[in-house]
Amino acid sequence: MAETVLTNPGQSPAPLEGWRGIAADWASDQRAFKNVSWGKAMMWIFLLSDTFIFSCFLLSYMTARMSTTVPWPNPSEVFALNIAGNHMPLILIAIMTFVLISSSGTMAMAVNFGYRRDRVRTAILMLVTAAFGATFVGMQAFEWTKLIMEGVRPWGNPWGAPQFGASFFMITGFHGTHVTFGVIFLIAIARKVFRGDFDVERRGFFTSRRGNYEIVEITGLYWHFVDLVWVFIFAFFYLW
Amino acid sequence: MTNAAVHMEERLHAPAHGAVATEAVHAKGQQHPIKLYLVVWGWLFVLSTFSYLVDYFGLHGYLRWSLILLFMMLKAGLIVAVFMHMAWERLALTYAILLPPVVVLVFVSIMVLESEYTHFLRVLFFATPS
Numbered sequence: 001m002a003e004t005v006l007t008n009p010g011q012s013p014a015p016l017e018g019w020r021g022i023a024a025d026w027a028s029d030q031r032a033f034k035n036v037s038w039g040k041a042m043m044w045i046f047l048l049s050d051t052f053i054f055s056c057f058l059l060s061y062m063t064a065r066m067s068t069t070v071p072w073p074n075p076s077e078v079f080a081l082n083i084a085g086n087h088m089p090l091i092l093i094a095i096m097t098f099v100l101i102s103s104s105g106t107m108a109m110a111v112n113f114g115y116r117r118d119r120v121r122t123a124i125l126m127l128v129t130a131a132f133g134a135t136f137v138g139m140q141a142f143e144w145t146k147l148i149m150e151g152v153r154p155w156g157n158p159w160g161a162p163q164f165g166a167s168f169f170m171i172t173g174f175h176g177t178h179v180t181f182g183v184i185f186l187i188a189i190a191r192k193v194f195r196g197d198f199d200v201e202r203r204g205f206f207t208s209r210r211g212n213y214e215i216v217e218i219t220g221l222y223w224h225f226v227d228l229v230w231v232f233i234f235a236f237f238y239l240w
Numbered sequence: 241m242t243n244a245a246v247h248m249e250e251r252l253h254a255p256a257h258g259a260v261a262t263e264a265v266h267a268k269g270q271q272h273p274i275k276l277y278l279v280v281w282g283w284l285f286v287l288s289t290f291s292y293l294v295d296y297f298g299l300h301g302y303l304r305w306s307l308i309l310l311f312m313m314l315k316a317g318l319i320v321a322v323f324m325h326m327a328w329e330r331l332a333l334t335y336a337i338l339l340p341p342v343v344v345l346v347f348v349s350i351m352v353l354e355s356e357y358t359h360f361l362r363v364l365f366f367a368t369p370s
Binding site: 015017018019021022025026032033034035036041044045047048051052055059062063064066067068069076089090094097098101104105107108109111112115116217220221224225227228231232234235238239240 | 270271272274277278280281284285288291292294295296298304305308309311312315316319320322323324325329330331332333335336337340341344347348351352354355356358359362363366
């Protein structure tokens with residue numbers, strides 16, 4: 001074991017698998033996460049903490065909805081739209097879901113091309129992802145405007161339990177903020193990729209460190225997490 | 241160059257030397273066939289359509305809730321396992337990240353009890369039940 005911890009993990013003998021592997025990794029010196037760079041490990045730990053934040057929002061929504069004696073507004077009707085004379089329940093949310101899933105797909109492709117060191121394709125796919133994200137935020141702004149015009153406020157609404165507005169604005173607002181930051185993050189990294197920073201190992205402006213294509217995967221982790229949170233919001237807030 | 245950078249460089253350039261299959265995957269830095277991503281992407285679309293149809297056909301009661309939860313867990317699993325590459329990470333990371341959210345279920349059960357109690361008091365003292 002002493003040999004394993006002293007040499008670079010990339011050159012160490014085949015690591016143990018299964019429960020023995022977990023015990024060995026966590027008991028070893030210096031680092032518990034073999035094969036994972038500090039950047040990726042820290043993004044995962046950040047996402048774990050973000051999971052708790054969204055869990056708390058969804059839990060408070062659950063508590064409000066379960067404990068109220070006033071009927072909860074029917075999301076299927078609240079978020080319905082009339083398109084070309086057809087009454088479509090929840091259609092806007094369905095489109096937003098598909099937009100976000102499409103963006104997750106293009107992001108996964110970007111990560112793949114990043115590891116193939118295909119600079120142009122990676123940057124284009126990241127920008128497409130950012131465009132999908134911006135579309136999502138735009139549709140959310142439309143949704144908010146529509147609801148506010150109809151009289152939904154954090155303290156009340158025309159259809160039922162007053163906590164509906166507070167839960168809605170808090171949960172979707174926080175998620176929309178995450179999407180917005182994700183779009184900014186994507187554009188910043190796509191610019192670096194396109195400029196060839198990771199091919200010529202240009203030093204970062206803030207960190208003075210040489211970057212590499214793993215940052216595309218780390219950006220992707222954040223982006224997929226945003227999509228993941230939407231899966232839960234879609235199920236619990238819009239469909240339940 | 242930092243440790244992490246050295247590590248990455250080796251993963252990108254060195255030929256696969258790992259004895260185990262997962263090592264070989266990591267040697268190339270999470271390289272997987274594009275077809276896999278496209279298949280998962282397709283499934284995410286199908287599952288999202290299914291969950292929308294649950295609402296469209298107006299299913300209700302336990303059938304609705306179990307279908308919503310089923311499609312939700314399948315989608316979340318696909319995203320985490322394939323798109324976020326959790327399926328290929330070492331178990332030390334997988335368990336460190338995926339176990340803590342499961343413990344949130346304890347919090348859920350506490351809040352279910354609490355909100356039922358609150359609801360009971362509200363019905364008892366304030367309002368007509370719904």
